[in-house]
Structures are given as structure tokens and as C-alpha cells.
Amino acid sequence: MKRMFLSFAIAAMGVSMALAQSQVQKSTLPGVTNFAQVETTVACAGATTPAAVAGIKKMGFASIINLRLATEPGADIDAEAAAAKAAGINFIHIPFNGSAPDPAVADRFMEAITKPGNQPAFIHCASGNRAAAMWMIKRGLIDKWDNDRASEEATQLGLTSPALKTFALDYIKAHKK
Secondary structure: OHHHHHHHHHHHHHHHHHHHHOOEEEOOEOOEOOOEEEOOOEEEEOOEOHHHHHHHHHOOOOEEEEOOOOOOOOOOHHHHHHHHHHHOOEEEEOOOOOOOOOHHHHHHHHHHHHOOOOOOEEEEOOOOHHHHHHHHHHHHHOOOOOHHHHHHHHHHHOOOOHHHHHHHHHHHHHHOO
């Protein structure tokens, strides 16, 4: 009986530690909408102004991965890239159309997020929806999280689109080793 209780207690501690390690924290950063951070590993956010880049760098992020299409209202890719260069932060632009998700874009994201020197990463789109979907893919494939856990965190980070969630799950399934 004592062994069973001890085993249960150890399992419960492991689950609570895993949950504590992946807590999503929402905060405010001037020039950034829907800022949500997981530990010091990643932040997912919505629209981000070039003026916010210096603050992102001060928070310790090594890279900005911008998933916005250049044609989106308010997306100023060139100005954000210039601000990133001036701040000394890696800038990666991977245009991701949430209405027509392309696995090739997820391939590029996976390459960027796993490249040495790009973490911690600040990932953003217009609302945080596409950013959270891409992070969910990373959690499933690189961190080997199960789909439920990756999905829960992605929801906390801003994933609201059922179509993007399905895309992420399908991509994970197709690329699991």
C-alpha cells in the first residue's frame, strides 16, 4: 500500500512539474498584441511594431520569426527586419497563409526554430493564432509532446482556429519518426 501511495505521489509530482514547466504567461509589451510566453524558450504574439523590437531584444530573445504575409494590413516586414538588424536580433520572415496552410512553410519554420542561435524565439503573426500553431508542431515533433499536451499549450498561446489545429496535428502525424 505504501509503495502504491509513493508511486502515485511521484507520478503526481512529475505531472505537476511538467505542467509548471510549460506555464503560459500573458503580459504586456508596448507595440505587441497578444503577448504570451512559455518559460524563457518562446513567446507567441500577434501584430508587432518595429518599435517593439528593441524591447523584444531586451527580454533576451535571440530571434524574431515573423509569419505575416507582406500583404496583410499593418505588416511592415522591411521596417521590422531593419529594426531587428539594428537591435542585433535574428529576423526570419516565413510568410504563412492561415487560410491555405502549406506544409512547406512548416518545414521552413522547423528549420528556423531548431537552428542554433535562434532560441529563445519570439514568434508572431497578426493575432498569435498561426504562431501558436507552428509552436504546437515544434512541441509535437522536437519535444515529443503528445497531441493533447501540445494542443493545450497552443490554445493558451493563442491557437483558436480549428483548421490550423487540424493542419498542425496532420503535419505532426505525417512527420513523426
